[in-house]
Each structure stands twice: as structure tokens, then as C-alpha cells.
Amino acid sequence: MINPQAFTPNEIMTVAAARALRNSDVCFVGIGAPSAACNLARLTHAPGITLIYESGTIGTRPQVLPLSIGDGELCETALTTVSVPEMFRYWLQGGRITVGFLGGAQIDRYANLNTTVVGPYDKPKVRLPGGGGAPEIASSCGEVFITMTMSSRTFVERLPFITSFGHGAGGASREALGLSTKGPTRVMTDLCVLEPAADTRELTVVSLHPGITREAVQAQCGWPLRFADELIETTPPTAEELRVLRELQDRTDRAHREEA
Amino acid sequence: MINPQAFTPNEIMTVAAARALRNSDVCFVGIGAPSAACNLARLTHAPGITLIYESGTIGTRPQVLPLSIGDGELCETALTTVSVPEMFRYWLQGGRITVGFLGGAQIDRYANLNTTVVGPYDKPKVRLPGGGGAPEIASSCGEVFITMTMSSRTFVERLPFITSFGHGAGGASREALGLSTKGPTRVMTDLCVLEPAADTRELTVVSLHPGITREAVQAQCGWPLRFADELIETTPPTAEELRVLRELQDRTDRAHREEA
Amino acid sequence: MATLLSLAEAVALHVHDGDVVALEGFTHLIPFAAGHELIRQRRKHLTLVRMTPDLIYDQLIGMGAADRLVFSWGGNPGVGSLHRLRDAVENGWPQPLAIEEHSHAAMANAYEAGAANLPFAAFRGYIGVDLPKVNPRIRTVECPFTGEKLAAIPALRPDVAIIHAQRADRAGNVLLEGIVGVQKQAVLAAKRSIVTVEEVVDRLDAPGYNATILPSWTISSIAVVPGGAYPSYAQGYYRRANSFYKKWDAIARERESFLAWMQQNVIEQGPEAFQSHAAAAR
């Protein structure tokens, strides 16, 4: 028997992200937490969800989570697989994706993300992987969900580099750039869920995970956090959600152990 | 037994066109005489020639001539078939075609072609089919071969409309437009073969088909024709060429009669 | 998600008078049955978009469905003229037809740009020719790196794209194979789309991992019309009726013979007639 009270911070982050997805969504999936969340949604409340990976696989239904965005499992279980130029031109830029998932090394209060460098670009202290698909996922998807583990080194007052655009300097920053997509609408962390305020677009804690205090969240954030007036507690994962997620992770671990 | 002396004007035009093709050519094929010529070349001296039809079929080897540029036979015998945007972008514009075949309703002395209108564009006397692939075939292929039946209504002093660009007003007209492709290098007719003069680029008769006089050719041309100093007689079709061509035409007629 | 409707329902729902409509299919998979349904439902004032108008647009134009034609090659392939198209352009019968004319390369690029949600396409084209003098929708764009001037064309974004395909699965995913033309681009570029299919199957049996498939959620409605591409063809189902293309020349040459043929074969028929036509071409 699964004890629904006993879940890890990572599990509730993944479950919260999965719940945000609808059966009708067409979802551009990143690796790691987004991939687990999207497939958890598919295996629970959203069996009709369309998962797209930037490697070109459309409508994929992996039995185990891929390590990369281009594992053979994704192609074998997909409705079809297109070239990478087609993926970025017809499908992402084409405006056909309802939800894009992003993560990042750093985020600011307006949900702008940095995955490029820490320190100056020309003389970086830490060279991060770079943008990949993120800059255009951030602008072309109907809305963007972000999953990140909170810490004061990752939730920062000021980004050294904007790799993908969230709500810029807040307010109508997106509209000012001609963007008609919503941008980040939800940030799922290991401690809480944040959403941009309707007016300022500043990220606001709307839901605390069970047992997490305001102070605990603030301690892991580099700017003074806003909390929603009607702050609620995140509904804990159900036994069924935990069972499906753990089975998925187990299948994945077994599969990755088996091969060479 | 085939009598190589007994050939039709259309047959020698097709044979002359076929002979101009090399085994290493990648050829963009139009319908009608070009299609017969290209497949005759493939079935005789150029078995390695690559035939491409604008419908997307690459490396096709039809057993019968297609009626349209998209008959099923072309796809079934092709190395592969790509989308039409890809055909025009990667393959034609990509500069991968060595020879493009064109025909037209009208031609002028610089091998510019009209397949658009007779009379004013806005109030046409005769509305012709239009350019289709021709404008970009004329500019993107390494060189262009033209096949047309001669008559003073089709070989005209002045075109009412330039659908595809040959040598413009002659001389360095192509270079002036930034074109590095050769444009029309040979015009095969039912009476003779013409080539642009090295300097002026005016079409010049270089070879008369057997039994055809200069006067007979001039009678079917709307401008005063130039003849090469070393005018030769076109080598008549061989018995083998006529046999292969007629068998191809017979197979084609039978196939088109058989279906509904 | 694509809804499964009868052809009459799909046309009634998605195609309105005055719409910009693209029926595509490059020689192969031309949606003839859907075109006939547009005629039966008396759609008017359409802007018809198609690279190769072919017989189906000859029929629509001759029946007075179109105010405007956007095209790149308007002939009966391998046979000759489209007489109804010519009669409309040359003589304004049954009504004047405005034309917007391009090259194949331009239209293929314009559909591509539409599918990719770009406002225009740049390409190497129209060099030295007269079409840009008569079509203001052909412009130039300068490469911001080399300064080179390229031809530019606005993206095609039809109100409705209508295509024919081999088959759909029960979830409404559609497979095309063979000469696939610009159909995928046309559907992705359009606001709404109708796909007629030969059959609906439990499993698509797509050839390989990279088959040309339109997911259900990219299509508005699907209608099952066996033989719906006749006298064009559906690779793997029936062959092109080349002989009908030749016969059309005589049918369409005179207004009277054309109207009589349309009355008998289109107005008084339904999509079910296509099944037997195509069966003869198998």
C-alpha cells in the first residue's frame, strides 16, 4: 500500500505539474521533471494529451521516460516523427503547441529564465548549456509551465542573462513586444506553486505544498516573495498518482540499468 | 525491321533532345516531348541519368510515359518522392539540377519563352496555362534545353509576355541579372537544332534535320534566322533509337487505352 | 480533434460564400468529390486557391462559384487548355474571374510560409520575367547579411483547405503517401480544413516512422468518400483516369455540353457516385 502522506518534494512538484495539464493539450516536453509530469498526466487524467518532443516525435507515448529528448522509445511510440526544421517551423512556430514546459538554471520574479551563463557572457564564471529550444518555446507556445527546484541561487533578484523571455519587466512587457501568447502562467517547485499576478505579472505564491511554511519558501528565494491573499495548500498527491509515477520511474530505472 | 530513314519530324526532335543528355545529368523533366526524350536517353545511352519531375519524384524510371507530371507510375518507380515545397526549395532552387527541359507556346530569338498570354495580360486574346515551374527552372537549372515544333506563330519576333527568361535581350543579359546558370543552350525542333551564338546569344541554326532546307526552316520562323558557318546535318535516328522510342510510345498508348 | 461528418455536412459547416478556399492535390489525391459538393451547395464568390487548377477548378469556375483564382499553372495536364477557365478569363462567362498568378515555386513557398506561421516567403525566383509587372503581390526582400535581393510572396493562409487522403484512423489521424504535393502545408496554413479519405481504419499502418501524417487535432472535419479523388487517383487504391482527362477536353469545350454534363454528373449525383467511378480505374 502506498502512503499518500509520504511523498518527496520532487514527487509533489511533478504531480502538481501533471495536474496542470488538460486532456486536450498539445505539449512541448523538455527532459527531466517536465517529461515525468507530462507522462504522468497521460497515464492518469489526460490520456488524450499530445506529447511532442523537439527531436521531432509527435504524439509519443513512451512506456519509460527517455534520458534524452531523442531516445528511440519516443520515435517508436509516436504517431509520426518529423525533421527538426519542420518541428520548429510548422509545429512550434506554427502556433500549434498549447503548453510548453521549461526549466532553467535561474529564474527571476517575472519568470524570465537563464540557462546560458553565470558571470559575463564573454568571460563566464559558469558556462551553462544555452538556450536550445527555449527562446522560441517561450514565445510561441500558448502558455508556458515552469518546473524548478527552489533555492536562493536559482530564484534570483537579477538574471545575468535572459535566455528565454517570461514577463520581462512585468506588466504589459509581452504585449509591448507584440507577443500574443500568455508566457509563463505557472511555476511548479518542490515547495510551492507560483503564478504571475494579474496586473504586475510578478510571480506570486498561490499554493504551499503540505507542511511547507511561508518562511521556508522565502528562505529559498532571492527576492522578497509575494503571497496570494487566498493562499491555499497544494492538494497532496493521491495514492494513484504516486503509484503511477513510481511505476513509471521504476520502469525507467530498470530500462536504463538493463542496457549496456 | 525498322527503317532508320523513315522517321517523323517529332521522332527526330525527340532523338536529338535525348542525345543531348549525359549519363551523369540530373534532369528536371516536363511533360510531352521532354518526357519522351529523357526516358529515351535513359533507355539508350544514359542509363544512369537521374530524372526528376516537379511533382516530387526523384530518380524515377517509368516504363510508360506519364500523361501528367504526377502519374502514379512516376512515384512507384522513383528512388523517393518529396513534397512539392521541398522539390522547389531543396532540389530546384538548391542548384542540384543540371538540365531543365522547357517548351512553350512562343519563343523569341533569345530563347525567352511565353506560356502565359497572347494579347494584353488584362484582356487576353488567348489565355495560356501560365508559368508553372518554368520561371525558376529557367533560372536555377545548370542549363536549359528547349523542345518546340517550329512555326511562324510560335517562333516570333516579339513575345507579348516573358514567362521564362532565356537570354533576355542577348549578350550578357543573364549576367546582368546576377544569374550564373547558362540558360538555354540548345533548342531542338522538328526541323533543326539551334544554339545561342557565343557573343550575341541569338539563336542560330547549327544543324538541319535530314532533307530539311534553310528555306524550309526560315519559312517557319518569325524572325530572320542566323545559320552557323559550319552548318551540319543532324545525324538521323538509329534503328535502335527508333525501336526504343516506338516501343516506349506503344507501351504508353496501350497503358492509357487499358485504363477506363 | 477532427469530427467525422458526411461530406455534405462538412462542406455546409466549414465553407461559406466568399471564403478563400484551397482544394489541393498535385495531380495525385485531388479532392474532386469535395469540389462537386461545393457546386451542389451553390457556394458563391469564392476565392479559389490552387497551384494547378485542373479539371475540378474548371468545373467550379464554369458553374460560377468563384470570383477570383490564385494559381500557378492552369491547364489540363498533358491534354491542353481548361476551356471553362479560359472562357471566364477571356469572355467573362458565366461571370468575370479575377486572377492572381504566381509560379509554382512561389506558391509552394507561400503555402510553406503559411504552415510555418510566417508572413512571407523569400525565394530565388521571377528573375527577368514579366509576372512581377502584373502581380503586385510579388515584391522583393533584401538579405540583411549579403544585401542580395530575393523575390518575396505573402504567405497563403486560406480560410479553408480541402484535401483528399488515403485513410484516417478512428481517432482522426490522417495518412498521405505517394505524391504528397502541398497538402500538408495547405492544411497547416488554413484556418479550417476538410479531409476526404478513402476509408477509416483501426490502424493507419503507416509506412515507417516518418510517414506523412496529419494529427487529428490539426484537422477540422473528416468525411469518408471512397473514390473521392477520381478522375485523379489515390496511390494504392485506384489509378489516374487519364482517359477521362482526355474526354474532358470535348465536354468542356462548349458551354452547353459542359452544363449538360455538370447537371447529369454533379448536380443530380452525390459523393457515393465516386465509388463506382474509381472502381473502374482500379
Added chain:
Amino acid sequence: MATLLSLAEAVALHVHDGDVVALEGFTHLIPFAAGHELIRQRRKHLTLVRMTPDLIYDQLIGMGAADRLVFSWGGNPGVGSLHRLRDAVENGWPQPLAIEEHSHAAMANAYEAGAANLPFAAFRGYIGVDLPKVNPRIRTVECPFTGEKLAAIPALRPDVAIIHAQRADRAGNVLLEGIVGVQKQAVLAAKRSIVTVEEVVDRLDAPGYNATILPSWTISSIAVVPGGAYPSYAQGYYRRANSFYKKWDAIARERESFLAWMQQNVIEQGPEAFQSHAAAAR
């Protein structure tokens, strides 16, 4: 027409010091064996182009083959950093590495433009982000119809493209299937190309009419290297060695362990070693 050569001959013939070289393969079909041959032949001063540098560019950079890197995502997928890439950028070891950085969308479009013989690509990208401030090869272009400003990137036209594919036929036509990435575009965009294949067969057995096939005359040379994509994979032949991707993190973290591994597994080996690696991942 593609010539059939040994991998060593193909690399010696087509890749020169200072060349712009693109080894492509999006997670799938990464040409590892060819990358190792570049290292064994001690190519220097290369500009390496690749959307996702992956382990193979970590190895080339760590061995000092590259002066410059053009890329859009430089990590070990699902694992973490590319330590050799970081060491080169952060510390200039074993030599400084200039970088030209793009997004995936930009590079995919730039290869596409190269294959299409266009000087640049226009796309909707880089909105609100900092990369255009540090990369002068990102500019804008204005739509000549709507006035809208789009991002522009120069076409990629490498000196040499190197890819791995499932198989070639005896005429040298090459089949790719599965996750096909940007490889076809890279080959068509490049001046020269090398394709390593799992096998040469009498008949390609292409899946369907629309398979991804590079005709022989679009390829410079083909080399048969079974397993040549390991630890990446070849759909239908062997699986991705995800465990090696994880192991690489420890191997590459320190300069000494990296150099020792390269000496033993690359310098002292040949392409034939890949067959047994891949066999283990079958």
C-alpha cells in the same frame, strides 16, 4: 556520385585543417566513429557546427581540434554539463574556443536555408532575449507586405557535413529513418559530405514512397562503419547507450581522466571498435 571509401580515406580526402565541419545527428545517428577519425588524424583549427554538441564535440574540443564552435545547446542530455566544452570556454584549455551561439530554431532554419540555397532564413524568434546582444550574426528582416520585423540568421553552408545513416545501397543512395534531425539539410547545405552507414545492401527496403533518402549524387563519400553511432544509436540496429552518457560525466570531469580515456579508446583504436560497442547495446 558517392564514392565508397574507408572512413580514414574519406576523412583524409574531404576534411582539411581550418574547415567548417558539421557533424549532425539529433540524439539519434550521431557520427561518433567519424568524429574519432577526425581526432586520430589530428585535424586542427576546425570550426565545429552542431545544434547539440553532445559527447562527440566534447571529445573533439578536449583534444584541441576546434578553434570555434557554432551551436545551440551544449550539454550532456539528461546528465549535465559537457566538461571539456566548459573547460575550453571558461579556462581556455587545451586552447581558447570562440563560440557562436544560437537557438535550436535559428540553427534548424539556418541549415534549412543552406539546403534551399538561400542566403538567410527569417523566423519568429529571439523575442525579448539577450542572445542578439552578444551574437552579431542575429539580425532582423522586415516583411515587405506587413512591415513586421522577424529574426534573421545567415544560412549555414559548411565545408563538410558528416552524418551517420542506417544503410546505403550499392549505387550509394542513403536511407535515414526514425529521428532524422537536420541531417538531410546539413548534407544538402554543405560543399562536401561524408556518410557513415551501418551496412551496404542490395536493396534499400525503404519504408514507403516518401522515405528520407539522400541520392548518391548528393553525397561525396560513404564509409561502412557498423556501430558508428555508438553511444548514440541507430534505430533498427542498436539502442542508445544511456549508461555511457552517464559514465562520460566522470570520465570528462578531469583533464587527466579524459586524456587517458581518449588515448585508450580513440587514439589507439580504429573504427572497427564500434561494431562490438554497438553489439552490446543491441
